[in-house]
Every structure is written in structure tokens, then in C-alpha cells.
Amino acid sequence: MLEIESLCVHYGRREVLHRMTLAPMQAGRVTALLGPNGSGKSTFMRGIAGLIRAEGRIRLGGKDLSSLAVGERSRLAAYLPQSLPPTVHLQVIEAVMVARRAGEAVSAECALRDSTDVLEELGIGHLALRYMDELSGGQRQMVGLAQALVRRPAMLLLDEPLSALDLRYQFAVMDVVRRETRKRNIVTLLVVHDLNIALQRADDVVYMRNGRLVAQGSVMGVTTPEVLGDVYGVETRLEVCPRGLPHVLVDGIIGEDA
Template identity: 35%
Template sequence: MLTINRLNVTLDTLTLAKDMSFSLLPGKVNVIIGPNGTGKSTLLKTLFGDIQAKSGDIRFQDQSLTSKKLSSWRKLFGYMPQDIRLDIELSVLEVVLLGQLDALSLRLDDSLIEQALSALDKIGLLHLANRSVNKLSGGQCQMILFAQALMRNPKILMLDEPVSALDLHFQHVLLDHLDEQTKQQGWVSLMVLHDLNLAAQYADNLLVLKNGQLVKSGNPKDILSPELIKDVYGVQAEISHDSHGLPFVRTIRKNPARTGMQVELSSSQPAKGIADAV
């Protein structure tokens, strides 16, 4: 179990996390949602040790995050940050293998290569193994970094907006594989998503942040409501349910545009094009 107790994070005079406490269970997919600038990415960076907390305790099983133990702490993680730029002269296979950097030597172990190729195969990108990563699209880079994170064999997997550059197909490829491996391997998985409907489909536990505070947590079916979305995002929404009973969020525009196209014609001169068609 990953436990966060009374976490406070500040940057200059800005509060990024305020008295935040929660626990994440192994084998569960946890999704963070909330408006821009509310501390979602900051929370991940703090858990990884990139940002130092002002106060509070971060603990996994019998280990606690401290500056002195940062190196051993990070070995627990597979971490995929937001930045997906890969402007390097390496092949896709080489980038995936970097997930096992501690195990690499002058001679690559065949089992590591097989593991990397298997990771690529499972996400449908085996055909790219020998291609240079700086020739890939943003979405392909995102999938490659996901495979690299899996190669670390993590205890804790953290992904910051992992599907932001992906089409519909690969969004579900990535998230289905994440869900399957989380439950099979007993990982603590934590990711940031902006798409509320993807969050509702894949989250076992939803963490709702606003202004650096955890305002709600729980199963999406239990906590997603029009009132919560109005409070957190400031927009009107309707909640329905799909065939599996999962909530589906539909936002409502404040001033819906009028449907159809209105064409104003002079009483004496029809518009060019329309007159030609008559």
C-alpha cells in the first residue's frame, strides 16, 4: 500500500498540495482528475521525489521517502511524465530497454531483449522495434515510453496524461494493458487523465483534486455527479450510464449555437452559387 499522510507542497507562495491524505491499494487503477493548475502533475512529481514536500509522510510498505533514500525509492517506480519528446538517435527497442538501465551491460542479455520485444508486441508496436524514435509521431512516442515504464517491473506505476497524444484505438490498447497488468502484477497504479469518461471506465478509485486539495475520492460510480463536476470544473453536466453501469459524462454548453445555416438574400439579387443551382 502507498500511503500519503498530511502532505503539504508549496512553491514560493503557491500552495500545490494542502494537507493531503490518502492510501492506494495494490492491484487497483487510481486516476487523478481535476482542472488545470490544481496540482495533479505536482503530486506525481512529489511522490517520485522530483519535488520536495514541505511536510507530510509518503510511505510504501516499510519504506519512507527521504532525500537520503531517494535512489532506492525510485527503483520502486515506473514513471511516465507528460513530456513525450524523444529527440535522440536511438531505436525504439533501445529506448524500451532503458527501462532496465540498471541491468544493462556491454553485452545485452537475451532475456532482456525478449522482454522488450514482448512489451512492444503487447501494445501493437513490435513492427517499430528497429525504427529511430526521432522519426515517430507523438502518439507512437507515448506508447514507447509506456513500454519502457513497464520494463522496469515496477511496484508503483505512475503515468501523467498517458493518452493525450493517442487516437481512440491506442487509448484503449494502453489503458486495457495497464488495467490487466495492474491486477495481474499487483501494482499500485496512479495516473492523471483529463478525459472524465476514460477515467470513469478505467478507474477503480478516482481522486478528485481542486486547488491543491483532495475534495473527493472513491469509485466513479459512487462519486461522479453533476454537482461535483459543477463544483470542480465550473460547468454544467449530465450523468448517464452505459451498458456496464459505468457513468458517462456529457457537458452542457452555456449558450448552445443555433443549428442549421441561415442565409440572408437580397430581395432583388440572389446570392451567387444559389442562383446558379436553381
């Protein structure tokens, strides 16, 4: 499980995350991190991944992450950034194989097999021989996700992995992420802006605003119109469809946001 205590992050002299302490996040469950633009979600993810300096305590499976060497830390945690870095002229399958071999010495044969499997699982096997710099935005995002999954991390940190995806791939990705999280018993934390997909496909939610935790718990346990009003400044109704899935309807905006 992932434990976070008193997490603080500064950019220059400005404190952006204010002593965030969360209940432990259990392995085998998908947690959606939700909050408005600029609330600190990416900062939170980067702090956990060790990409920016963060004060406080972060433990994964009892291990203090700050005590680990950079290489070991990045092997444990696979992080998919919100905006994908520019790509090189590599075939998709090569790019995924490089990711597979980054943290672990495996044979080319094994890397090829695992990479092919993950591309198939994500439904992008047909892209294997295409070049990275000739893909669409959504296709690149899918390959980025394949690179994160193929590394077999103990923790998956996905910052808006659905932002460029069409409706079908959004659900396909959530299903694969859920399946992998359960099968490998890993901790998965992902940022999404689509509240309905989060509520329907995540197990737990963390709501934050202005660099602070607002609520954390199971989807149905903590998602209420009061919390959504507080976090997003919108008036909502929460309904449950005949199949038992939650659905948020937005009726209006509360006040004016500066």
C-alpha cells in the same frame, strides 16, 4: 498500498499542494487523478515520484519513500512525465532495453525478451527497429509507456499517458495498464482529462482542485454531478449505458472562470 499524508509542495514561496491526505490506494487497482488545468495533478505526481521537494509522508507498502536513496526510489516508482523529454538517436528496442536494465542487472538476452514482449503487448512491435527521433508524438508516448512498464515497478505514475493517442490506442493502453496492475499487483495512478475513459476504465478516482483533495473513492461511489460541478465548474448528467458503463454528458458551464 500507497499512503499519502499531509502532502505539501511549494514552488518558491507559493504553496501549490495544501496538506493533501488521501485514503490508502490499494495495489491491484487503477486510480485516475482528475482535476482542472493547474489544479496540481502533475505536482502531486512529481512529489510522489520524488522529483520535487514535498513535505508530508508518502509510504509505499509500508516503506517511507523519503527514507530511500534516489536510485531505490526510482526503481520502485516508474514515472511517465506529461511532456516527454527530447529523445536521442536510439532504436525503440534499444531505448526500452536501456529502461529494463536501468534499475536491475539483467542479461541483454533477458532485457531483449522483456522489451519485445512489452512492445507486443502495447501493440507497437512494428516500431521496434525505428529510431526514437523519427517517431510521431503518439508513437513516442507509447514507447515512453513501454519504458515505464518494462521496469516492473511497484508503483506506476503516469501523467497524461493518453494525451497524444488515437482512440484505439487510448483504450488499448488503459486495458494494458489495467491488466499489468492486476497481474503484478502494483499501485497505478494516472492523470487523464477524458472523464469518460477514466470512469469506464479506472477502478478509483481522486478529484482535486486548487491543490486540495475534493473527493476520493470508487468511480461510481464518488462521481456525482455535484462533485463534477465543484471540480470543473460544469453542469453534468451522469448516465449509465445499457452495458452498465458510466457516461458523463456536459450540459453547460457554471458561471465564468477567470
